[in-house]
Amino acid sequence: MSETYIYLAILLTAFATYLPRFLGVFSSDFVNEEGKLFKFVSCISYGILAALIARIFIHPVGALEQTSTTIRLLAAGITIVVLFVSKKNVLFSSLFGVILFGILNLYFN
Amino acid sequence: MNNTFDNNFKKGCFAALGIPGISLVASFFALGALFKNSGLNAIQSFLSTLIGFALPGQVVMAETLIVNGTLLNILIAVFLTNARLYPMTVNLVPVIRQKSRPRWHYYFLAHFIAVTSWVYMLSNYDKITKESRFSFFLGLGSTLWILSTLATVLGFYAAGILSAKVFVALIFLNPIYFMCMIVSVLNKSHIVATVFLSVILAPILFLVTPDWSVLLAGTISGIISYFIFIR
Secondary structure, three states: OOHHHHHHHHHHHHHHHHHHHHHHHHHHHHOOOOOHHHHHHHHHHHHHHHHHHHHHHHOOOHHHHHOOHHHHHHHHHHHHHHHHHOOOOHHHHHHHHHHHHHHHHHHHO | OOHHHHHHHHHHHHHHOOHHHHHHHHHHHHHHHHHHHHOOOHHHHHHHHHHOOOHHHHHHHHHHHHOOOOHHHHHHHHHHHHOOHHHHHHHHHHHHOOOOOOHHHHHHHHHHOOHHHHHHHHHHHHHOOHHHHHHHHHHHHHHHHHHHHHHHHHHHHHOOOOOHHHHHHHHHHHHHHHHHHHHHOOOOHHHHHHHHHHHHHHHHHHHHOOOOHHHHHHHHHHHHHHHHHHO
16 A cells, blocks of 8 residues: 555545535534524434444444443443433543443453 | 633633543544554554544544555545534534634634534533634634644554553543433433434444444434424
């Protein structure tokens, strides 16, 4: 793989990443914060984000693929419980979740 | 720049230095290691986050390069992966919009819209006055971008020093953080319904169409929830 090829790949990735952002700013003219369209777009955005997270936990790509699905889901489930017990302390719960996952992955994977 | 802008910008920068920054640094650190293993050099790793700041798309690029995918493969795969940025941007801009600002400010700011900055802003915007939101988001997003770029280079050089188990745990911080942020702001029925439906649909649709499962699950869930709870 040549250097030029990698640079082209990086440029194309940047283009494919900025394009939806550019189109999003362009389309946002038709949306106001109080309108129904705003709520509609909120639903779609949260839906896609939730799907992305579910996919990472259940069908990840890359390094997480080598870890056990049970461990990932167990760590995520216990973290949600901790989040509510800690009165929605995101910092504490996130760190708890990652440490729990690290320990489970170290000893049971 | 006036003092109000400066103060709000600084508040955004400080917000980024908390858990949003820690979470992103961990993930981009791991990405830097992945880049090294994918055949990129340090400058290319740096450039990738500098101009193409959105982690899932960068991972897709690296993995497509590993399997010798064509440039067209990369373009399509990254666009599909990052298409979520379209509704996210449409959703965010009205929140931070100031009528006095020229349009190009928003096109510039759009580069900093990614899941972490979006989740943080959408979860906290009601605590920030309308006039302060643009500068706050600029501080938040640009700080996250700078931290991520630096973390990518650090991760590149640290590849092989940390054990694989530590790297995997670092990667896990980002989805865990996203999950906690989203669960912590589930207070509107249409969003709760969307999230639940999407979490159920995404793995099912993955079995049918892995490439489109995230976009389809999110869109279908969003449409169903909208028609049940809003319309």
